[in-house]
Structure formats: structure tokens, C-alpha cells
Amino acid sequence: MPQETDARLASGYTIKVRAYAKVNLTLDVLGKRPDGYHELESIMQSIGLYDTLEFKNASSGVQIHCSHPEVPADESNLVYKAARALQERFGLAGGAEIRLEKAIPVAAGLAGGSADAAGALVGLNALWGLHLSQRELGEVAAGLGSDVNFCLTGGTALAQGRGERITVLPAAPNFWLVLLKPRFGVSTAEVYRGLDLKAVEPLRPDTVAMLNACVVNDFDAMAAGLRNVLESVTCRLHPELNELKEALLRAGASGALISGSGPTVFGVVPDEEGAGEVAAALMGIKATRYVTSTHRKGVEVERTGGPADRIGQGAG
Ligand code: ATP
Secondary structure: OOHHHHHHHHHOOEEEEEEEEEEEEEEEEEEEOOOOOEEEEEEEEEEEEEEEEEEEEEOOOEEEEOOOOOOOOOOOOHHHHHHHHHHHHHOOOOEEEEEEEOOOOOOOOOOHHHHHHHHHHHHHHHHOOOOOOHHHHHHHHHOOOOOHHHHHHOOEEEEEEOOOEEEEOOOOOOOEEEEEEOOOOOOHHHHHHOOOOOOOHHHOOOHHHHHHHHHOOOHHHHHHOOEEOOHHHHHHHOOHHHHHHHHHHHOOOOEEEEOOOOOOEEEEEOOHHHHHHHHHHOOOOOOEEEEEEEOOOOEEEEEEEOOOOOOOOOOO
16 A cells, blocks of 8 residues: 555545536437447536535445435445445555535436546545546546546536547636526436437537537527537426526526436526526526536545544544
8 A cells, every 4th residue: 555545544634525517508419329328429518516525534445425315325326336446446455434415406417426426536536545647537437427527527528429538628608507406306318218319300409519609708609509409308208397498598598408318407697697687587486596607627626634533524
């Protein structure tokens, strides 16, 4: 075991990271592959909504603490899977105790679980003193889920393949978002099952135009180009989402779209003041409102330090 890791174990060293949610500015499904996955093309954008993960060394095993009622604290949690994948791939003996505080709504189309998995890879890389490169972490991420690679990279990026092939793009215009998350969640698998590729042909995004809008920093072109082929399926399953979208546009958003497979609907606004006005106009709507802006990273280390008696009680 490296000396550095020894010292961290002895001191009760803790690491705290922020794992950011995403929205899809475009989402296109190009076809179905022989392996059963869909071939995707999506421009993804990190936003300022984040979960917090705190890590502490343990002599063995991986333990997750999470009080959110819809998030499992067992082996099915993506944070657990990320930790185990690192342990197995690099033959690590040590364990970790991980506290997860959810702020990203669950099953919302905002990649909350994937963000947490990316956060776990970054946090454990630091906690265990692994010194893995972004590329090595990316290899582990690809085995955990389609959105984990994007969450690891963050900012603005083009995702291809199952979503795991990431090309970093110049940052999209910095803008604000008002998100509306209805009470229900949506199963991504069910949405893909309902997708008829011929029927969505007229709804496909112009990915190149969106790429250009990002490159030349053109907010209006970005707002006009928001498209997601999954939207029609999700709206067919939950027609009330059309009303949320229209409400955002009526309230003054420059464009509105469902993120991923939904059900979160987001409206885009050029500035903070405008976003506040849109959110205020939607008071009383049957959905939780979030106001945030674009973010340039997928994962940020908020604090490294120790000692701490119990995870969650460290300095900072
Ligand atoms: P995507 O946008 O990638 O489709 P999502 O935002 O729609 O994802 P998640 O919030 O990731 O959905 O949750 C999907 C399911 O994954 C939930 O039903 C939850 O039980 C499970 N899950 C496993 N680990 C986590 C985690 N760390 N955070 C949230 N959900 C998790």
C-alpha cells in the first residue's frame, strides 16, 4: 500500500465532492444496435444542481449512507457499483464509508445516479491515493452506465455511442434554467420501449446547428435548437408534461424541453433575473421548481482533509 494511503487511513482523512446534474440540449437516437442498445447523439450540459458525497476510509467493504427514501443504500446504488468496480479492477484491499446527500431529484432525467457514480470515482481516486488519470477513470465509468462518462467530464459535450463516447465542446453560452420536476418519476427503459424511430423522424434535432450555437456562444440559436426525440414518448405517457412545457414558454422562457427520458422539463433564460421572473410566474404549478445556471464541471472536489470522527462531521 502506498505510504500516502497509509497516512490517510491513519488520520481519518475525508474527501467531499460535488456531483453535478445534466440536461440534454439535444438528444437524437440514430438507430438500434445489434447489442440491443440505442445509438445516441446528444449534446449534454452540466447544470448547477448537485449531490454531495463524502468519503472516509474503512479497513474493508463499502458502506453507503443515504437517507433519501427512493435511493437504495445497498449494492444497487451506483456509488456502490463505482467503488466495487475500482476495487476489482485495481485489486484494492481497503474499503470506504460514503455519505450521499441527494439534491438532484431521482428518476428525473437529470442523470443523478450517474453523477453520483462519477463523483464516487473522483472521490475514491483521491481518498485511496490511486492517481488514476481521467482516461483510466473513464474506462471504469463506461462500465457503470451510459451517462457516467459525461458526468465525469462535465461542462458541454457531445455524447455518442450508448452515450459513453464523449467529445468535449467549447462551453455553451452561459445561461439560466428553470426546471420543473413533477411528482412522478419515469422509467428510462419504458420510454425506449415506446420509441418508434420512424415516427420521430420530423422531431430530430439539428445537432450540427446546436454545436455551432455552442461554438459561437449564441443563446438564441441554442434556445431555438432544443430538441429531444424521447420527448414525444414521455409526453405520450404523461400528457401533463406538455402543459408544463407550455407554461414555461408562457412565463417567458426562450425555449423549453424535456431532459433525457424525463420527466423534468427545463426552460432556458439568458440571465438570473429573468429566471427568477419565470420561476415566480410558475408559483403554484404542480411540480417542484429549481432555478440554476449552466456549470462548467461534472465533479468538483469541495474539500479534502481530516481527521473527522464520523463522516459528515469533518472540518469545512
Ligand atoms: P438518467 O437521466 O441517467 O436516465 P435519471 O436521472 O432519470 O437518470 P436517477 O436519478 O439516476 O435517474 O435514478 C434512476 C434509478 O436509479 C432510481 O430509481 C434509483 O433507485 C436508482 N439509483 C441507484 N443509485 C442511485 C443514486 N446514487 N442516486 C439516485 N438513484 C439511484
